[in-house]
Amino acid sequence: MRVLNFGSLNIDYVYSVDHFVQKGETLASNALNIYTGGKGLNQSVALGRAGVKTYHAGAIGEDGQFLLDFLKKSGVDTTYVSKTDETRTGNAIIQTDKTGDNCILLFGGANQAISKHQVDATLSCFDEGDFIVLQNEINEMPYIIQKAHEKGMIIVLNPAPMNKKVSEMPLQLVDYLVVNEIEAAQLLERTFSEEEDVVIADALVEKFPNTKIILTLGEKGSIYIEGKKRIIQEIYKTKVVDTTAAGDCFIGYFVAAIMQKKSVEEAMNLAAKASAIAVSKAGAAPSIPMMEEVLNH
Numbered sequence: 479m480r481v482l483n484f485g486s487l488n489i490d491y492v493y494s495v496d497h498f499v500q501k502g503e504t505l506a507s508n509a510l511n512i513y514t515g516g517k518g519l520n521q522s523v524a525l526g527r528a529g530v531k532t533y534h535a536g537a538i539g540e541d542g543q544f545l546l547d548f549l550k551k552s553g554v555d556t557t558y559v560s561k562t563d564e565t566r567t568g569n570a571i572i573q574t575d576k577t578g579d580n581c582i583l584l585f586g587g588a589n590q591a592i593s594k595h596q597v598d599a600t601l602s603c604f605d606e607g608d609f610i611v612l613q614n615e616i617n618e619m620p621y622i623i624q625k626a627h628e629k630g631m632i633i634v635l636n637p638a639p640m641n642k643k644v645s646e647m648p649l650q651l652v653d654y655l656v657v658n659e660i661e662a663a664q665l666l667e668r669t670f671s672e673e674e675d676v677v678i679a680d681a682l683v684e685k686f687p688n689t690k691i692i693l694t695l696g697e698k699g700s701i702y703i704e705g706k707k708r709i710i711q712e713i714y715k716t717k718v719v720d721t722t723a724a725g726d727c728f729i730g731y732f733v734a735a736i737m738q739k740k741s742v743e744e745a746m747n748l749a750a751k752a753s754a755i756a757v758s759k760a761g762a763a764p765s766i767p768m769m770e771e772v773l774n775h
Contacts, residue, residue: 479737480608481525482631484535484600484622485518486589486615487545487559489569490762492722498573498581507573514548515570515762516589517613517638520723523763524730524752525611526553528772530737533558535600536616537588542567548763558600562588568615578718578757584639590617597622606630611733614638620647627651634733636725640664649686656692656729657682679703692732692746694725699750702742711746714754714775723762728753731772751775 493507514523518536525532526549534549535558545567546556568587574580597618604610610626611634612619626633627648634654637644640661649655649665659678663669666681675693679701682691691703702709731752735745752772759765767775 480531480533480604481611481733481737482533482535482558482600482604482608483518483522483525483554483611484592484597484616485521485611485613486516486568487519487534487536487538487542488514488516488584488589488615489542489545489567490515490572490722491569492572492574492720492761495573495575497575511761513761513764514545515572515722516545516568517615517636517726518589519545519549520726520763520766521611521613521636521730522549522554523552524723524727524766525734527766527768528731528734528748528752529553529769530734531555533604535559535596537562537591537596539563539565539567539588542588552763552766558596558603560591560596562591565591572722572762574720574722574760578721580720580722582722584615586615586617589615592616592618594618594621597625601625601629601631604629604631607632609634609733609737611729612636614641614644619643623648623651634729636729637661637665638725650688652686652689654690654692654733655682655686656694656725656732658694658696658725662693675701679708692729694728700728700746702746704742709742709746711750714751716754716758718757720760720762720765721757723765724753724757726762727756727766730766748772 494509568589732749
């Protein structure tokens with residue numbers, strides 16, 4: 479069993495600020511750091527560091543070679559990443575404030591240069607029962623989901639960033655759907671108060687009855703939802719430095735644990751531990767821990 483992550487590859491420009499810049503404001507940053515990033519890359523790093531055979535597919539520009547080098551060091555096979563000279567590698571402008579919160583501005587770049595030919599060529603190398611992990615930072619998402627389903631792959635989707643493109647995806651074909659409260663509300667086209675986690679969970683099951691759902695709730699932890707089954711996972715408290723890759727780390731470790739035949743309870747707990755370590759460090763992908771560190775946490 480293998481996992482293919484068909485996802486984004488970004489160069490992250492991270493500015494440390496006292497507060498997020500406001501309309502009309504010019505703000506001096508305290509520091510600038512350049513990191514590997516992108517939800518796709520982050521999740522591949524988490525998968526690789528969690529110890530499963532991971533392949534990444536996507537696209538970079540001529541400026542993105544160091545992203546592939548980083549993936550390889552994390553145990554990820556980059557055979558299915560294409561390189562284009564027609565656009566820059568995708569990048570993100572990230573502000574991180576004193577509390578560790580962040581806001582992100584994305585430029586798609588090469589992430590939006592995926593062709594159907596690349597999709598077909600890549601998926602032809604994978605089999606029924608292999609996992610495919612997806613986000614919403616590359617193009618051709620409806621086509622990828624449809625073709626992966628036709629092959630019998632197990633589809634894990636984190637539909638972030640949430641936008642109108644998600645409505646074009648055949649979400650009923652997804653096996654595992656990972657969303658936070660805001661994304662869930664947008665999917666359901668409803669608004670919820672903070673006290674309505676149970677209501678959100680029930681509404682997600684009603685809309686996606688055949689899908690296993692993970693609802694992440696920030697400081698309140700996360701909930702695994704499968705029909706009437708609910709597994710609540712609390713967070714591991716730690717000093718928050720940077721939350722950028724917390725969700726990506728959680729997803730990678732959860733999927734890896736399921737692939738390693740761990741129970742859902744074990745997978746949720748392992749993912750929570752890993753993401754707690756990630757938020758205690760600066761950067762996106764560089765903050766994601768190795769399995770040994772998680773097990774010793």
